[in-house]
Amino acid sequence: MAKVFSTRVDIAASAERVWKILADLEGYSAWNPFTPRIETTFVVGDPIVLHVSFDGAKPRRQVEILRSWAPGEQLCWGMTIGPAWLFRAERVQRVEVLGDQRCRYVSEDAFAGALSPVVELLYGGKVQRGFDALGAALKRRAESGAAQRTIAR
Numbered sequence: 001m002a003k004v005f006s007t008r009v010d011i012a013a014s015a016e017r018v019w020k021i022l023a024d025l026e027g028y029s030a031w032n033p034f035t036p037r038i039e040t041t042f043v044v045g046d047p048i049v050l051h052v053s054f055d056g057a058k059p060r061r062q063v064e065i066l067r068s069w070a071p072g073e074q075l076c077w078g079m080t081i082g083p084a085w086l087f088r089a090e091r092v093q094r095v096e097v098l099g100d101q102r103c104r105y106v107s108e109d110a111f112a113g114a115l116s117p118v119v120e121l122l123y124g125g126k127v128q129r130g131f132d133a134l135g136a137a138l139k140r141r142a143e144s145g146a147a148q149r150t151i152a153r
Contacts, residue, residue, distance in 0.1 A: 002112040003120050005127045008104055009135035013142035015095045015103040019072050021141055022093065031141040034130035035059075042069045048077045054126040064091075080113075087115040105138055107131050 011018055021027070029036045036059060037051035048066045051059035067090065068076040078090035089111050096104040109127060111119055 002110040003116055003124070004108055004110045005124060005131060006106065006108040007128075007131040007135040008106050009139050010098065010102065010104050011139045011142050012102055014101055015072065015097045018095050018103055018105060018138065018142050021138065022075065022095075023071060031137050032134055033137055034134040040066055042066065044068060050077075052130070054123070055129060064089075081115060085113055087111070087113040087119060089119075105135055107135065 021031075023042075025038045025040070028038060033053060033056070035050050035052055038048065040046065040048040044066050046066050048064050050062045050064065052062055053059040062079075064077045064079040066077050068074055073094065075093045076091065078088065080089075081087040089109060091107070091109045093105070093107045096106060098104055109131070111124075
């Protein structure tokens with residue numbers, strides 16, 4: 001059974017605006033405390049290089065595989081350690097439309113496999129705090145004038 005870490009944040013901005021912020025990888029360092037840098041081609045099957053900052057520590061590099069990129073719908077990547085039965089993780093981010101200028105950002109990471117209890121023990125709390133910080137920062141960015149300047153670039 002998979003352990004899922006998640007955050008859900010209601011945002012007073014259009015889903016389109018939130019997706020533009022999520023797709024602007026160059027702008028992450030200005031607002032994203034959990035993953036201040038991401039490198040990818042947005043081609044499914046290609047690597048996605050994440051620079052993850054747990055609890056404000058120096059970012060550590062983590063390479064995963066882009067599993068899906070459907071602008072306006074879903075962004076997903078994942079990884080395995082050894083065979084899939086040993087450990088696998090899949091991160092899904094999506095934006096749900098709640099109204100004309102309202103949406104909900106959802107981020108979920110499912111850990112599964114024989115090593116998942118160990119990974120959960122070592123990183124689970126850090127992942128959850130990172131997701132919560134990212135969600136709050138995305139909300140601030142999308143609801144602020146800074147988001148409008150980012151989108152206009």
